[in-house]
Amino acid sequence: MKKVLFLSLLFLQQFLFAQAPDFAVTTNQGESFVLSETLNNGQFVLIDFLATWCGPCAEGVPEFSEIYHDFGCNQSDLVVLSISLDGSDYDTQVFHNLYQGDHPIVSGLEGGGSHVHDAYEVTSLPFYVLIDTSGVILYEGTSAATYSTLNTLLLENGIQQNGCPMLDFTQNLDFHNGWNLLSKRVLTENESMEELFADVSTDLIILKDAAGDVFWPSFNLNTIGDYDNTKGYLAKFSNDVSVNWTGILMSAEFIVPLGLGWNIIPYYATESINSTQYFNSIINNVTIVKDEVGNVYLPAFNFNNIGALQHGKAYYIKVSEAINFQY
Numbered sequence: 001m002k003k004v005l006f007l008s009l010l011f012l013q014q015f016l017f018a019q020a021p022d023f024a025v026t027t028n029q030g031e032s033f034v035l036s037e038t039l040n041n042g043q044f045v046l047i048d049f050l051a052t053w054c055g056p057c058a059e060g061v062p063e064f065s066e067i068y069h070d071f072g073c074n075q076s077d078l079v080v081l082s083i084s085l086d087g088s089d090y091d092t093q094v095f096h097n098l099y100q101g102d103h104p105i106v107s108g109l110e111g112g113g114s115h116v117h118d119a120y121e122v123t124s125l126p127f128y129v130l131i132d133t134s135g136v137i138l139y140e141g142t143s144a145a146t147y148s149t150l151n152t153l154l155l156e157n158g159i160q161q162n163g164c165p166m167l168d169f170t171q172n173l174d175f176h177n178g179w180n181l182l183s184k185r186v187l188t189e190n191e192s193m194e195e196l197f198a199d200v201s202t203d204l205i206i207l208k209d210a211a212g213d214v215f216w217p218s219f220n221l222n223t224i225g226d227y228d229n230t231k232g233y234l235a236k237f238s239n240d241v242s243v244n245w246t247g248i249l250m251s252a253e254f255i256v257p258l259g260l261g262w263n264i265i266p267y268y269a270t271e272s273i274n275s276t277q278y279f280n281s282i283i284n285n286v287t288i289v290k291d292e293v294g295n296v297y298l299p300a301f302n303f304n305n306i307g308a309l310q311h312g313k314a315y316y317i318k319v320s321e322a323i324n325f326q327y
Contacts, residue, residue, distance in 0.1 A: 016140050020045075020131045021119040025112040027104045028089045028096070029271075033081060039133050044078045044159055048145065049117060049127040051085040051108070052095040057126040060145040061099035067150050068103035073164035078154065081106065083113040085125070097273055130157065169249035173312040174242050175200075175235065181292040181314040183232040183266030188247035191226045200241045207235040210264045230256050232264035232314020234292075256325045258282075258317065265317045269327055272308040275315075278327060285323050290316040 024034045038045055048064050050057035064080060071078040082105040084092045092107040108114040120129065130139040130153060138157055155161075171186050188196065193215040197204050207215040209231055213223040229250060254268045269278065275297045279286055289297040289306065291313070297304040309315065 016137055018137055020129070020135050020137050022135075023112075023116045023119055025083065025106045025116060027081075027106050027111060028093050029104065031104070033079075033104070033106070035131070036135070038079050039131065039135050042077070042133050043074075044133060044154075044157070045129075045131045046078060046080045046150070046154070047129045047131070048080070048082040049085070049120065049122045049125060049129070050082055051125055052087045052091055054125045056144040058095070058099045060126050061096065061101040063145050063147045063150065065101050065103045066147050067154070069164055070151070070161050071154065071159065072162040074104065075165050076162040077159050080104075083116050084108045084111075085114055085117045085122070093271060097269075097271070097277065102270055130154075132157070168246055170244055170246040171312070172242065172244050174240070175237050176240050177237055179234060179236050179292060181232055181264065181316070182235055182312060183268075183314040184227075184229070184245055185250050185268055185311065186245050186247035187229065187250055188245055191229075193222055193224060193227055196227055196245065197243070200237070200243055203237050203239045203241045205236040205238055207233050209233055210262055229254070229266065232266040234264065234314075254326070258319050258323050258325055260319065260322045262316060262318050264314050265325065266314050267309050267311065269309070272310055273327075274304075274308050275306045276304050278309055279317075279325075281327070282319070282323055282325055285319045285321055287318040287320055288316075289318075 020035065022034070022036045024032065026032055035045060046067070048060065061082070064082060068074065068080045071080070074080065080103050082101065082103065084105065084107050086108040087095065089107045089110045092105055096105050106113040108117070124142045126142060126144055128139070128141045128145060129137055132138050139153055169186055171184055173182070173184070175182065193207065197207070197217070201217045204217055207224070209224055215222045215224050250268055256265055258265065275289055279289065279297070283299050286299050291306050295306045297306050
C-alpha cells in the first residue's frame with residue numbers, strides 16, 4: 001500500500017493544553033525513558049514524532065540535533081527525543097545517521113515508538129510536542145522543524161540555552177594478542193603514553209604511529225610523546241588485554257587532519273557506521289581504507305568488505321591530498 005504523507009501548516013489541537021499521556025520507551029542506545037520520571041526531575045520534554053519513510057521528517061533531524069546540543073544534551077532543563085512510528089533499532093539508526101542525527105531516538109518496533117504514536121493519536125508527520133514539567137502539552141505542531149522555530153518556542157517558554165556539560169565517560173576496550181589498530185574516544189586527565197598503558201605495560205610490546213615513531217615500554221623509549229587524539233595507532237600485545245580509560249567523551253564531529261598518503265585514522269562516531277557512509281564527505285580523496293586484518297574499502301571500485309566501523313578501532317587510510325576529515 002502506498003504511504004501517504006499528510007502535511008499541515010496548522011497546529012493539531014486534540015491534546016493541546018491537556019495532560020500528556022505517560023509512556024515508557026527504550027532508545028536505540030538501550031536507555032530507558034519514562035515521561036513521568038523525566039517531568040518529575042523538573043525537565044521539559046520536546047518530542048519529534050517521525051517515520052523513516054517521511055521526507056519532511058528527515059529534513060528536521062539535523063535541526064533537532066542542533067537543539068539537543070544547544071539546550072544541554074538532555075542534561076539541563078530540556079530533554080529532546082525522536083520517536084519513530086516504524087522500523088527496528090537498526091533501521092531507525094541507519095535513518096538517523098544518514099541525516100546527521102545524534103540525539104536520542106526510539107524505534108517503532110523494538111523501542112516501543114509505535115505505541116506512543118497511538119497514544120498521542122498522531123495522524124500527520126512530522127509532529128512535534130512540547131510538554132512542561134507539570135505534564136501539560138504546551139505546543140503541538142507539524143511541518144519540518146527549523147532551528148529558528150524550535151529555538152524561539154523554547155525561549156518563549158522560559159527554557160534557556162545551556163551547552164552540553166562535560167561528563168566523565170569510561171571507555172572499555174579489549175585488545176587481542178598480536179597487532180591491533182586502536183583509538184580512544186575520551187580525553188583523560190593525563191594523556192601520556194606511560195599513564196594510559198600503565199596497567200598493560202608488561203603486555204604492550206610496541207606502539208607505533210603512521211610516521212613510524214614508537215612507544216616501546218621495555219626499552220623505556222618514547223619518540224611519539226603524549227597520545228594524540230587526532231591519530232590512530234598500531235600496537236602489538238603479547239597477551240589478550242583490557243584497558244579502561246575515563247575522561248571527557250570526545251565529539252563525533254572531532255576534526256581529524258589527514259596528510260597526503262597513508263594515515264592511521266581514529267574512529268569517533270557514537271555508533272557503528274558503514275565505512276561507505278562514514279567516509280562519504282571525502283570519498284573523492286580516498287584511495288583505500290584498510291582494517292587490521294586486511295579488509296578494504298576501495299571507493300573507485302565500489303568495493304567494501306570492511307562493513308561497519310567499530311569503537312576502539314583505527315584504520316589505515318590513504319588519501320590523494322592533505323585534507324581535514326569530519327563526520
